[in-house]
Amino acid sequence: MTFSFIRFYLYFKKKNSMENRRSFLKTACKPVVLATLGIPILNACSTEEMLTESPSTSSAAPSLESKEPLVIDLGSGSLPDLTKIGGWINYTQEDLLLVRISEDEIRAFDNRCPHQGNRDKWDYDGSNFTCQYHSNSYSNSCSGSLRCFTTKFEDNILTITFD
């Protein structure tokens, strides 16, 4: 009788242990499982590993490299922020930062932040654009880090060429 009880106890303990292992393997993340098996993995277990790209980097706009020249008539009242010198706009429909430099010059930049590619949160202080995600600033010069496009501004018509 005692012997049977011991056998039953050992069987129950082993079965319970096996279920705990299965449960552990099902619920633990892969790096932890591999590490317990002696396989070193440097990945961390977090939800961040699922974030491959910031949502703000994706855009319905076509790639800027393949776009036809963009022509905007500022005289029609579109983009009123560009009517005065120093005015600017994050023109998200076209993935562009536009800034009025002078009476006859408007600069156009790709609004993709060089840091992590975000496009949607920009500030402008009169000479630098600042991405609000990590506060990096970029010059409004075409020799800076922001990708600059060729523009022509005549008779209130702005033409941007994506070369």
Ligand code: FES
């Ligand atoms: S994504 Fe723009 S500063 Fe980091």
